[in-house]
Amino acid sequence: MKFAYYPGCSLEGSSREYDESLRAVCEALGIQLVEIPQWNCCGASSAHQVDSFLKIALPALDLLKAEEMGLPILAPCAACFLNLKRAKKALLEDEKLKTKLSSLFGKNFQGKTQVFHPLWVFSNSELIERLSGLIKVKLSELKLVCYYGCYLVRPPEITEVDDPENPQLMERIMEALGIQVINWAWKVDCCGGSHSLLNPHLVKKLSKRLVQKAKESGAQGIVVACPLCQANLDLYQENQNMPIYYFTELMGFSFGIKDAKNWFKRHMVKPSLG
Amino acid sequence: MTFKEVFPELFKCYQCLSCTLGCPLAEEMDLKPHKLVNMLILGKDKEVLNSLTPWICASCESCQVRCPNGVPLSELMDQIRQKGIKERIYKGKASALPLVFLKEIKKRGRIHEISLILGLKRLVGFKVSMEELRIGLRMFLKGKLRMRPTKRVSSESFKRIFEEVSF
Numbered sequence: 001m002k003f004a005y006y007p008g009c010s011l012e013g014s015s016r017e018y019d020e021s022l023r024a025v026c027e028a029l030g031i032q033l034v035e036i037p038q039w040n041c042c043g044a045s046s047a048h049q050v051d052s053f054l055k056i057a058l059p060a061l062d063l064l065k066a067e068e069m070g071l072p073i074l075a076p077c078a079a080c081f082l083n084l085k086r087a088k089k090a091l092l093e094d095e096k097l098k099t100k101l102s103s104l105f106g107k108n109f110q111g112k113t114q115v116f117h118p119l120w121v122f123s124n125s126e127l128i129e130r131l132s133g134l135i136k137v138k139l140s141e142l143k144l145v146c147y148y149g150c151y152l153v154r155p156p157e158i159t160e161v162d163d164p165e166n167p168q169l170m171e172r173i174m175e176a177l178g179i180q181v182i183n184w185a186w187k188v189d190c191c192g193g194s195h196s197l198l199n200p201h202l203v204k205k206l207s208k209r210l211v212q213k214a215k216e217s218g219a220q221g222i223v224v225a226c227p228l229c230q231a232n233l234d235l236y237q238e239n240q241n242m243p244i245y246y247f248t249e250l251m252g253f254s255f256g257i258k259d260a261k262n263w264f265k266r267h268m269v270k271p272s273l274g
Numbered sequence: 275m276t277f278k279e280v281f282p283e284l285f286k287c288y289q290c291l292s293c294t295l296g297c298p299l300a301e302e303m304d305l306k307p308h309k310l311v312n313m314l315i316l317g318k319d320k321e322v323l324n325s326l327t328p329w330i331c332a333s334c335e336s337c338q339v340r341c342p343n344g345v346p347l348s349e350l351m352d353q354i355r356q357k358g359i360k361e362r363i364y365k366g367k368a369s370a371l372p373l374v375f376l377k378e379i380k381k382r383g384r385i386h387e388i389s390l391i392l393g394l395k396r397l398v399g400f401k402v403s404m405e406e407l408r409i410g411l412r413m414f415l416k417g418k419l420r421m422r423p424t425k426r427v428s429s430e431s432f433k434r435i436f437e438e439v440s441f
Contacts, residue, residue: 046375190334
């Protein structure tokens with residue numbers, strides 16, 4: 001299995017532990033990642049607010065680069081994942097837009113590059129079997145809730161999630177690691193996203209409440225699959241002492257990868273593992 | 275063109291309030307989502323463009339996904355923000371984020387978080403609250419912040435994208 005890897009800007013900055021744990025876990029699973037050369041930002045939470053063409057054109061250029069590599073894209077950030085998939089859908093459905101972008105980039109755009117988030121890859125039955133064989137450290141004492149936030153699930157016609165109100169992708173992976181996954185009602189509620197930059201009080205309000213709800217359901221930690229969710233829940237909780245794990249960190253820790261302790265060092269709330 | 279001419283789906287709204295009840299930030303908004311739809315149906319675009327609501331909206335897309343009548347609320351919010359920015363109608367600081375963000379992308383190809391924050395501060399003022407200071411310091415001490423910007427990324431195709439748009 002081989003992917004054109006699109007880390008995205010957060011994974012080069014505040015979420016390096018997500019990048020490092022994902023790379024380590026892929027290596028253990030025999031998944032090859034080739035970083036897309038010269039990838040550019042997908043427009044994140046901003047392009048769509050300013051210009052509808054920009055919202056498609058920025059990720060489309062990354063789709064084109066992956067197309068030239070002849071590989072499907074692996075995008076670990078929820079916003080990158082959604083923007084890339086949205087651009088792909090627009091290119092398939094809008095012939096005029098495809099022609100415009102093809103002439104703008106001077107390339108013949110196919111627009112058929114597949115886009116995956118690692119949750120979709122790891123939760124398929126073949127990979128679940130493969131990862132079950134790699135477990136060295138048992139995590140069966142750990143009680144966690146899985147949190148998806150927005151862009152891994154919404155809008156479902158783009159994300160192609162199993163169930164937009166009660167997804168099970170992360171649960172399947174965590175259960176394969178032996179973790180006790182607790183069901184809760186808040187897994188697709190918003191953490192406040194990029195409001196952390198100008199309106200942190202809004203993020204604080206939402207993130208604090210999510211952590212509180214996780215605590216009430218008996219969880220010892222929250223598992224996430226998005227860099228913004230991790231940062232917001234980790235930074236804006238209030239003395240609630242709730243560790244926020246990337247699902248890849250728990251996989252890596254369970255595989256006995258030694259680097260795991262370095263990933264956890266960058267968390268605000270120190271995980272109870274390692 | 276008014277919003278109701280561009281989005282005839284607005285008329286399918288029967289005010290069930292699903293959008294507002296599921297909105298995580300509705301209580302912060304001066305115009306609740308269902309009310310905003312109503313205003314657009316009445317042709318009161320100006321009031322909507324001047325409201326805080328589109329800038330409080332976190333684009334979580336719950337409203338659009340849960341609307342039983344397929345009113346494209348998230349798409350509407352985007353169009354309201356786009357119009358507000360293009361016609362310089364909304365002047366609050368909330369619109370600073372997308373604009374500074376895109377200028378950073380245009381300049382570097384990628385987002386370097388510290389440069390983004392400095393760009394925002396230049397626009398909204400350098401006053402730093404104790405809370406921001408505390409969070410910044412914790413992030414720095416934990417090694418969360420990347421000090422050095424990543425290498426700039428650009429290409430002819432990339433430049434051409436930005437030649438197509440103005441903001």
